[in-house]
Amino acid sequence: MIKQITLAFALATGWTSAALAQEPISIADAKKQEFNSTVTKVAGRVTSAAQLSNVVYLQDRSAGVAVFNEQMRNGVKIGDSVVVENATLTEFGQTTGAPGTGLTQLGGSGLRFTVVPVQREEPAAKSTTIPNVGEGNEAVLVKLRKVRFVETGRFEGNRSYNAIDAFGNDIVIRIDRACEIGVNNLEIPSGDVDITGVVSQFRGAYQVLPRLAQDVGLPPIAVDTVSKSRTLDVTTWNLEWYGTADTTLGQRNKDLQRQRIRIIMDTIQADIYALQEVISDAALAALSDSIKGSYGRLFATEVTSDQKLAYIYNKNVVTPVDNGLAVNGGARAWGNGRFPFRYTFDAKVGDVTKRFSAFNIHAKATSDSTAADDYQRRKTDAETFHQYLKDFYGDANVMVLGDFNDRLLTTTTDSTLPSCYSAFLNDQDNWFATTAELERQGLSSYIGFNRGMLDHMLISNEVKPLHYRSFVESPERYLTSYSTTVSDHRPVTGRFFLNAVTSVDEETTSTQNVRIAPNPMSTSGMMEIVAQQGGLLRVDLSDATGNTQTLFDQNIAPSIQLVTIPVNELVSGTYLVRTTLNGVTTTKNVVVIR
Numbered sequence: 001m002i003k004q005i006t007l008a009f010a011l012a013t014g015w016t017s018a019a020l021a022q023e024p025i026s027i028a029d030a031k032k033q034e035f036n037s038t039v040t041k042v043a044g045r046v047t048s049a050a051q052l053s054n055v056v057y058l059q060d061r062s063a064g065v066a067v068f069n070e071q072m073r074n075g076v077k078i079g080d081s082v083v084v085e086n087a088t089l090t091e092f093g094q095t096t097g098a099p100g101t102g103l104t105q106l107g108g109s110g111l112r113f114t115v116v117p118v119q120r121e122e123p124a125a126k127s128t129t130i131p132n133v134g135e136g137n138e139a140v141l142v143k144l145r146k147v148r149f150v151e152t153g154r155f156e157g158n159r160s161y162n163a164i165d166a167f168g169n170d171i172v173i174r175i176d177r178a179c180e181i182g183v184n185n186l187e188i189p190s191g192d193v194d195i196t197g198v199v200s201q202f203r204g205a206y207q208v209l210p211r212l213a214q215d216v217g218l219p220p221i222a223v224d225t226v227s228k229s230r231t232l233d234v235t236t237w238n239l240e241w242y243g244t245a246d247t248t249l250g251q252r253n254k255d256l257q258r259q260r261i262r263i264i265m266d267t268i269q270a271d272i273y274a275l276q277e278v279i280s281d282a283a284l285a286a287l288s289d290s291i292k293g294s295y296g297r298l299f300a301t302e303v304t305s306d307q308k309l310a311y312i313y314n315k316n317v318v319t320p321v322d323n324g325l326a327v328n329g330g331a332r333a334w335g336n337g338r339f340p341f342r343y344t345f346d347a348k349v350g351d352v353t354k355r356f357s358a359f360n361i362h363a364k365a366t367s368d369s370t371a372a373d374d375y376q377r378r379k380t381d382a383e384t385f386h387q388y389l390k391d392f393y394g395d396a397n398v399m400v401l402g403d404f405n406d407r408l409l410t411t412t413t414d415s416t417l418p419s420c421y422s423a424f425l426n427d428q429d430n431w432f433a434t435t436a437e438l439e440r441q442g443l444s445s446y447i448g449f450n451r452g453m454l455d456h457m458l459i460s461n462e463v464k465p466l467h468y469r470s471f472v473e474s475p476e477r478y479l480t481s482y483s484t485t486v487s488d489h490r491p492v493t494g495r496f497f498l499n500a501v502t503s504v505d506e507e508t509t510s511t512q513n514v515r516i517a518p519n520p521m522s523t524s525g526m527m528e529i530v531a532q533q534g535g536l537l538r539v540d541l542s543d544a545t546g547n548t549q550t551l552f553d554q555n556i557a558p559s560i561q562l563v564t565i566p567v568n569e570l571v572s573g574t575y576l577v578r579t580t581l582n583g584v585t586t587t588k589n590v591v592v593i594r
Contacts, residue, residue, distance in 0.1 A: 024083065028062035031089070031104050039087045039106060043116070045123050046080045047141040048198050049073055051211035053178035053480070055105060057139055057198045058082060059123055064139030064198070068092070068107035076113070078211075079120030087111040093202040101204035104138065125196045130169040133206050137199050142208065146192040149173070153442030157182025158476050160207065163195060172207040173216075174200065177476035180221050181213055185443055185472065193217035219526030219564070220517045224469070226530075228269055231468055231495040232317065232347045234358070235270040236401040236455055238489035241307070242275075243283025250277075251485055258287060260486045264475045265291045270493060271314040271347065274360040276403045278310040288312045298323055300341040300360075309341035309360045309402075319346040326359055328388040333381050335364045340385065340400070352498040356463070357393055361385075361402035363420075366412060375413040378406055378420040386423035389460075390430070398460040400424075403489065408456050409439050421458075430461050434470040434494050443472050448488035455492045463496070468532065469560060470494040497532060514579050516565070520591035525565035527551075527577065534558050535582035541565065541590075542576045567592060 024043040033039060044060040055066040056073050067073075067084060076082055087106035094102030125143035133142065150162040150170075158177040164170045173195060175182040196215040197208040210216050239261060241250025251257040265273065265287075278284050281299040288297040291312075298311040302325050313320070321344040328339065340359040347354055363381065366374045389398060404421065411417050424431045435456040438445075445455035457470055473491040476482045513530040531537060539552040552563045565577075575590045 026062040027058070027060050027065050030106075031063060031065060033089050035089055035091055035099065037089055038108075038110075039084075039089050041083060041085045042087075042106075043081070043083045045121060046076050046078055046082055047123055048209075048211045049076045049078055049080075051078070051179060052176045052198075052209055053477070057141070058084065059140055064137070064141070066092075066103055066105035066139050066200070067111075067113075068105045069111050069113065072111075072113045076115055077120065079122040081116040081118050081121075083114045083116060085112045085114075095203045098204065100135075101201070103201045130163075130165050130171045133171055133199055133208065135201075138201055138206070139198060141196065141198050144171070144195045144208065147171075147195055148192055149188050149190075152188055152190065154185045154187050155181050156185060156444060157474050161188070163208075172205065173197070174207040174209050176209055177474070177480075178478070179209070179211060181210060181216060181218075183474045183477050184213075184221055185438075185441065186213055186216075186218055186221075187441075189217050214524075219524050225515070226468065226495070226513070230349065231497055232272075232349055232466075233268075233270045233493060233495050234272045234274070234399065234401065234457075235268055235473070235491045235493045236274045236276075236360070236403070236457060237491040238276040238362070238403040238455065238487060239278060240487040240489065241277055241279065242287075242487075243279035244306070251487075253485065256485055257487075258283070258290075260479055260482075261287060262290045263479065264473075264486070264491065265312075267475070267478065268473060268491060268493065269293075271317040272343075272345075272358065273312040273491075274343075274358060274401050275310045275312065276360070276362040277307045279306060279308065284310050284312070296320070298341075298343060300325065303339070303341070304337040305335060307338070307362065309338070309362060311341075311343050311358075311360065313343075313345065317347055317349065319348070321345055321355065326385070326388060329381055329384045332377060333384065335362065338362050340402075347498065349498045354397060354466075354498050356397045356399060358399045358401065359385075359389075361400060361404065363403065363405040365405045371413050375406075375411060375417065375420060378404075379418075379422075382421045383423045386427065393460075395462070396460065397462045399463060399494075400458040401456065401492075401494075404454055404456045406454060407439060407452055408433055408436055412450070412452060421456075424458050431458055432461065432464040432467070433458050434467055435492060438470065438472060438492075445472050445490045445492050446488060447483050447490060455489055457492065457494050459494075465533065465558065466496040466498060467558060468495040468497055468530070514577075514586050514588055516577065516588055516590055520593045521565065521567050522593050523567060525567050525590065525592075527563040527565060527579075529561040529563065529579060529581075531556060531561060531581055532558055533582065536580075537561065538580045539563050540578045540580075542578065543570075543573060565590065570594070 024041045027042050030039045030042050044058040048057040055068050088108030091102040125141045128142045147163040147165050155175050161173045163173050197210040200207050213221050284297050284299050288295045294315040295312050296315050300309040323343045326340040326342050340361045342359050344357045364374050364377045406420050439453040444451040446452050515528045534557045537556050540548050540550050542548040570592045572594045577588050579586045
């Protein structure tokens with residue numbers, strides 16, 4: 001096998017026989033060398049590339065190995081045949097004084113890699129059992145059959161989960177920060193599933209790293225393809241003492257924090273950022289002036305506390321009208337004067353312009369010694385603010401967003417107590433919590449000492465028909481050490497259509513967008529239906545003879561609906577999927593290959 005690869009590589013690149021005098025050694029032999037020695041040449045197939053952070057996983061018939069090289073990670077694909085030369089053999093994540101307890105990897109500044117010009121061929125996952133996961137299959141792609149996740153809810157990146165088999169054996173399933181499973185907060189499957197992933201090791205503990213949704217028995221990802229030019233995108237983000245010179249508060253490296261916030265903002269590309277814990281207007285200006293595009297800023301100088309509120313906005317979409325503090329409550333309200341910061345603006349998306357009033361809040365935090373009082377203060381603030389908005393903004397397009405410093409549906413203080421924000425939650429005729437479902441799914445925006453969904457977005461009934469989707473951003477997928485260099489809060493984004501009439505599918509006039517993946521399909525398939533408006537949604541699947549089965553038939557709110565296509569029940573052929581929402585029908589063909 002190695003000779004065939006080498007010959008193909010030589011013919012394609014014009015290498016001479018002298019250059020090929022050094023044949024690759026097996027990966028197993030390379031891993032037997034002393035740490036910090038040079039591995040002259042190995043060759044293998046890629047089992048993971050950009051799907052996981054930091055390393056590429058490479059294996060041949062003898063073994064697997066991790067390759068720590070970002071250029072290679074971004075330059076190869078799963079199934080590529082790759083030659084790696086002049087690499088240094090090292091170990092990562094070993095227990096101090098205990099070599100062999102970490103992940104063996106190839107790296108070094110002199111490392112060179114070459115993709116061999118042969119057809120891609122992903123190695124088949126090696127079936128194994130939990131007790132047999134160990135050094136013998138480190139860095140190898142394996143499959144664990146009929147195991148079950150202990151946890152429920154939704155996956156998050158950079159977290160570990162536990163899987164058990166029928167005999168009670170357990171193993172850590174690590175969801176990498178770059179993995180699409182965590183980035184998209186996919187639902188943790190219930191029941192027995194087959195889990196595929198590469199075997200890693202950290203401080204003597206072995207773990208399996210899935211790469212793709214299919215690796216945990218879920219259908220392929222349907223990517224949000226709605227262009228940012230078609231929506232108003234609003235992000236709330238607590239920047240954790242951004243702008244202070246005091247290294248005991250927030251992040252120690254202040255310049256690195258600003259640089260990384262800029263990178264994240266350049267990635268998110270929101271039209272409005274509602275920011276908390278900004279210390280100075282100068283620090284805000286350094287940020288707004290550095291991000292790509294044309295951005296303005298607003299800083300709440302009237303806030304008396306050191307941690308102030310601010311906005312950064314896209315001048316090409318947002319036109320300021322006015323702003324000010326929404327003063328409501330007494331002297332102890334809103335953390336002793338950290339009142340909601342209002343920003344009234346006109347937003348123009350396409351040919352549509354609408355006026356909104358956003359209220360950026362940073363609620364009273366909880367201290368162990370005053371938890372009961374802090375809870376009551378948040379609850380009183382929310383009730384007073386709810387009445388304030390009813391009195392003065394009853395017919396306006398209102399968004400309330402920010403760091404609520406508590407869960408929305410319950411409270412971190414005492415699970416038997418009602419939510420601090422019950423005044424809004426119980427007023428469903430006038431308010432809608434776009435982030436409530438994220439909390440129900442077990443997601444976290446706060447990733448400090450006690451993770452939880454603390455950053456939220458409430459919208460008035462006038463704005464509810466405009467809401468497309470809300471989600472927790474995942475900057476960890478492209479930045480390491482996020483919580484120790486940027487913030488202990490993740491950004492939370494909401495997307496809004498300004499017309500709330502047309503479909504996200506630009507080719508139709510329906511109120512829905514339908515995506516199907518994969519297509520053709522052989523083992524599993526999924527539909528994603530983005531419904532801008534609520535109503536009766538029905539999905540029918542018909543074969544070539546007209547036989548029809550109904551896959552979905554119920555009333556829905558404006559939402560994203562996932563519908564499973566029962567591929568295992570179908571024979572090969574072309575099927576028609578008919579999606580009808582409020583009498584408007586979209587049809588698509590599905591090809592099944594069995």
